[in-house]
Amino acid sequence: MKQASNDQILIAGGGIGGLAAALALARIGKESHVFEQADEIKEIGAGIQLGPNAFYTFDELGISDEVNKLAVFPDDIIAMDAISGEEILRLPVSELYPERFGKPYGLIHRADLHAVLLQACRDSGKVTLSASSKVESHVSDGKSVTVTTSDGQTHTGPALIGADGLWSTVRQSIVNDGKPRVSGHIAYRAVLPIDQVPEANRKHAMVIWMGPRFHLVHYPLRQSDVFNLVAVFHSDKYDEGWDTYGDPEELRARFQGARPEVLGMLEKIESWRMWVLCDRDPVGNWTKDNVTLLGDAAHPMLQYLAQGACMAMEDAVCLAKHVQASGGDFSKAFDSYAKARYLRTARIQQTARLYGQAYHASNATRDLRNAFLKERTPDQVMEGMAWMYEKDQIPA
DSSP: OOOOOTTSEEEEOOSHHHHHHHHHHHTTTOOEEEEOSSSSSOOOSOEEEEOHHHHHHHHHHTOHHHHHHHOBOOSEEEEEETTTOOEEEEEOHHHHHHHHHSSOOEEEEHHHHHHHHHHHHHHHTOEEEESSOOEEEEEEOSSOEEEEETTSOEEEESOEEEOOOTTOHHHHHHTOOOSOEEEEEEEEEEEEEGGGSOGGGOOSEEEEEEETTEEEEEEEETTTTEEEEEEEEEOSSOSOOSSEEOOHHHHHHHTTTOOHHHHHHHHTOSOOEEEEEEEOOOOSOOOBTTEEEOGGGTOOOOGGGSOHHHHHHHHHHHHHHHHHHTTTOHHHHHHHHHHHHHHHHHHHHHHHHHHHHHHTOOHHHHHHHHHHHHHOOHHHHHHHHHHHHOGGGSOO
């Protein structure tokens, strides 16, 4: 691990976005110091989906081979009506995506992706990693930034990147928009060993069951040894929270009326982790002098497009390119980086909200959703996603 120095770019947050930023900077010869508030630099959560755009960033970060060894590449994405049991859409992604987008669609355990990034940062020799060290405040004079961390230390560097997530402290010094927006959607997540997955659900696919005010997603992870489950429902019971134990009885009550294939999956889980889904309205002012934001700190989004981690890694690659082009002028680099990124991420933030409404539709809106999706060909569906997945659509 690299020893700290005053020449290192400071990064608040050691999650996927923060480590991707550190790695991207290392690949252009820049040193950084990553501060993580947790006692250990590791990732929580379970599975995440990787669109083709994510695999372009892996190439840029030099970690494609390592990710490909750990990812699952499903045959299909399948959308089901959770009440009627009818198949609404089947997209053969393993066949079509590499041909159309030049990259696959994959599934990976969040901790596995994080571990790949962490090891690459360590191997670079240009990244200092500090755990139990939350950035609590910072002061910038436009030429350098000094941060104060939760362990009472101060560190100075030429710039600061706020990759400190939904509740970003760095964001408040730039945007000052208070608490995140609570969506009223509650997510329960769990991982189920393959031998406990009902036979009817053991598909080499990403499957989503859409119901009125709820949905269930399940897909294989880790060489298909386990299945990732995410169950989401509407509730005004919770204000805010993250990674707490959920109530299985409440979960089952919210899914009342769902198909046996759905309820059978829920009944297999004894203990779920629960979090409240939040986002923020899009903004364009991510940067103030030599301080900028990245990932959820800049553009937190609901999970309905499965693009949170993908956007953070795209941010990292884009930011490093602007730093390299700026000749050491971080204010200029950060300003141009934010201008290059904010419209794309704003579109994904807003579209994710719309997808959430479609997933949880009821009555005539549900019928409209089903009819619309059934009429779409796989090619039409892919073209509708091209703005998000095509390499040429990723801002440089």
